[in-house]
Every structure is written in C-alpha cells, then in structure tokens.
Amino acid sequence: MTRPFSPFKTIIEPFKIKAVEPIRMTTPEERKGILSQARYNMFNIHANDVLIDLLTDSGTAAMSSEQWAAMMRGDNAYAGSNSYYRFEAAVKDLTGYKHVIPTHQGRAAERILFSILGGTGKVIPNNTHFDTTRANVEVSGAKAIDLVIPEGKELRNRHPFKGNMDLLRLEEILKDAGSGQIPLCLMTITNNSGGGQPVSMQNIRETSAICKRYGVLFFLDACRFAENAYFIKLREAGFENSSPKEIAQEMFRLSDGCTMSAKKDGLVNIGGFLGMNDEDLAQQARNLLILTEGFPTYGGLAGRDLEAIAQGLNEVLDEQYLKYRIRSVEYLAEHLSAIGYPMIEPPGGHAVYIDARGLLPHIPPDQFPGQALCSAFYEFGGIRSVEVGNAMFGYCQDGKEIPSTMDLVRLAIPRRAYTQSHIDYVIEVAEQVYQFRDTLRGFRVIQQAPVLRHFTMEFERISD
C-alpha cells in the first residue's frame, strides 16, 4: 500500500515550547471591576489582568532558542561591534541595500527619514500611511497622502491584493507636482491601516517604475515584508515555486530603501532599521542618528538586540512558519465569520478586523461601538483587543463628536506566542459575545487628550 503524501489537514505550530509564562486566570466579576477602574480603555489594563492579549502583534513575538543563543553572543562595543556586522550582513543579504542604519524601532527610522526628505510644501504618497508614519511626515511640515486602490477601502471586497497602490492616481499626482515637491513615495507592506492587506509584486514593480520615471525615491515600509512575500507566493501567478526569501529579495530590489520596525517580521521585541542605496542620504541619516539614537553601529540598540534581529530575519522567511502564521489568522477569521461577525475580507496577515459598527447597529458611532465590543471581549473572556475606529480616528470639535468613517475592532495575533487552543478559546468567547450583542451598550467620553486621544481616553458606559 502506498502512503498518501501529507494526509493530515491540521497545520501544527512548527515549534515546541521551551519557556512558558503563566496566564493569571480571572473571573467575569473581577474583570468588570478592572474594566471600570481602567475607565474602559484597553491601554489602561495591566497585562497581568489579561488572559489572551491581542492588543498588538508589535514587539510581542516569542523569540526562538537560536535567537536567545545569539543574544549571548551580543558584543556591546560602542563602535564597530561584531554584532553590528552580523546584523548588517543579514539585512544586506535580504535587501541588497548599500547602507544599513539600526534604530531603536520603526518610528525612529521614520523620524530620521522625514527630517531629511520632508518639510513644508512637500508631499509624501503611500498606499496607506500607518499612524506613526503619517505623524512623522506631518511633524516635518509635509503632507501625507494615501493612494490605496478603491477595493482596499471596501470591507467585503475579496480582491487578493487590497493593499495595492492606485497607479493612475499616483501618476497624476507625480505629473502635477512641482519639481522636488515629492521627494519620496512609500509603500507599506503589508498595508496595516488597511487591514494587513498585501501588495502584489506587479504593483510594487509598476510603482517602482513610475517613481523612477519621475525621479522620485521609492521606499518600502517593510515591517511585515515576510507575510507580504508569502501572500505573493500564494496568490500571484508566477511565484508558486519561488521561496519566500527569493520573493522578499525581489521586493527589496525594486526599491531604493526601506524603514523597518523589526518588532513585527524581525521576530524581536525591540529594534528597527533604515536601509538605502543613496550614499548622500545615508550620510545625512547617520548624522541625525548620532544626535538622538546613538553611534551608527548600534543606533539605540544593545549588541544582543542586533543579534536577535539578524537571526529573526532569517527565521521569519521559513516557509513552514509562514504557512502556519497566515493560516492561524485565517482560521480565526473563518470561525468568527461562521458565527456571524462582519469583518474585513479576506483577512490580512497579522490580524482580524471586525466591523463593530455593522455588528452593533443599535450603538451609534458617537457612542463608540468598537469600544463596546472591546469591553465585551474583555469582560466575557479576558481578551484584550483594540478599537480602530471613532476613538482612534474620530475627534471632538466644539464639544461635538466628529466620528471616523469606520468602527473596527482589531484582534492582532502575536507571532509564535499563542497555540490553537488559545485561539479556540477566543472563538468560544466571541460566540458568547455574539449571542449577547443586543445587550451591549455604548460609551460616552469623560476625558480625552487633544492628539492621539485613544491611548489615554476615559469612558463611562451609557446605561438604558
């Protein structure tokens, strides 16, 4: 009898667990009190009071034994440490960039880049700017514009590459711009603010060609480059037989540089870098780096952090890891969808985004339906999620709420941190919340900051 090839449909976590961190169990009664004390803001809850923490996939990965071993090799020489050269070699092997500048995280790379290339009167296009990217562009005095394709804004449109740049609009804007007005065009892979949606190789290639034609630098915001590469392998004709590393190398080859938060696909808890080919730009970036981050061979990181990134960039491209990673997000999305949750479809690479406004039509946007759903997930099951809606993108003008266009709740999956039974528990909790959805109530704001209000906002529940 011939044995069937790979007959099992369960995709197991392609690792076993060597170190564990206990989860403190809490009861719904306890969590009610914790929520009220935190003024219903998920950022105010102590991590120790959370059972499953899906607040973010950033900096929350579990490191491998090889990464911990590499950290022991960390060389903390102020200048020219061995760890820097290992880190530089790993980044160059992946990206091919001539210059590699470490930073303490992604936004530090952004601040340096836009301090040089931004400024009043400048315009920076992107498929969609992440909030720190937009903030750093705007702080420089420049204008940030988002040019994702229209399908990327339709919640239930199942376009395979919803992160793609709208090439016609990009070309129009470049054609109309004054000389030097657009120094740089960015492409965020995957497109976090659009739901973690991928960008196709064809779109990266065409964006790169348009930028070249207009003499504009083309940079990737590469935080989730490996997840993007795997989506290309799964969904784009011609890449079925390429390895994720070959695909990633091609994406980087088409660009002039990148900003990178290694807290995502670097599989580390802190770190980032700026990569580029332009000699003069790199020199200016190093000069700014010294001012706030540190000497160019450590950039605000310890030698051990550089070692962990070098190893993480290698591990993240393992095909078995990426298969498990993308499938585990899809698994959660499939089950939530079967329960009846409306969401961004198809799911992206790092998170499931639930349409809270669609789920809770009895709670008007100015009463924060996303906030109501986050609170219910926490109260029912100790699950921490994050509101991506009116609290994050709406604002208050003359005492009146100006709501955002959508109210989403993001369940972001930390890398290698949770097993399938944790996710099955999340699904069970979601099932119960769904049954009680008509009983959930909205919130009113009792305190808020003028900018980035969602981090510190305080709420009270509106009762019947």
Ligand SMILES: Cc1ncc(COP(=O)(O)O)c(C=O)c1O
């Ligand atoms: C697309 C994108 N760009 C930039 C950043 C900023 O990176 P960091 O948090 O490391 O500063 C993030 C973080 O979530 C991100 O998702």
